Amino acid sequence: MEIRAFRDLTAELLAVLEECKITERDDKIGRVTQLIDQRDGLLSQIKPPFTVEEQQLGRATVLLNKQVDHLLKLQKQEIQRDIQEINKKKRSSNKHTNPYESPSVDGMFYDKRN
Template sequence: MIIQTFHDLTVELLAVLEDRTIAEREDKIERFTQLIDQRDALLSQIKPPFTFEEQQLGRATMLLNEQVDRMLSLQKLEIKRDIQEINKKKKSSNKYTNPYESLSIDGMFYDKRN
């Protein structure tokens, strides 16, 4: 049953997104990308008519999918925040290595004794 497999993949995807024990972010991203690709492949195969059981499973899957969407949004915000932090550190490190870079020098001298 395709809908059951889709539901199982959604449950697994939610578990991966909620799992805080995965140490490497890249591993986590790779795993949920695989699951999303598998779900996408199944999505094109889901066609009506649906039995009552399939409808119930579909509704449950839709609720899980909303949770998945929220978790993916949180992951996106976390990654965006980390990128901003890295850029800020890079900028402050640059200022430390070359502190006079941001000063504007226009080459003008003003003698006030005249």
């Protein structure tokens, strides 16, 4: 039954996303990508008409999927914050290694004499 397999993959995806180990983030992202690809393959196979049991599984899966979406958004925000922090450190490091590369606006004045 494709809906049951889809629900199981969604539950597994949720479990992977709930893991809090940042040291293994690359592995986690790889596993999440793999599970999403598997779910996409199953999703195309799910076709009506649905039995009562399949409808219940579908509702439960929708609830799980909302949690997955929320955790994916949080993961994306965390990655974006890390990228911004790395870029900020790069800019700061570049200013220290070559301070004359970009002109500074410090010490500028305008002569207002007419």
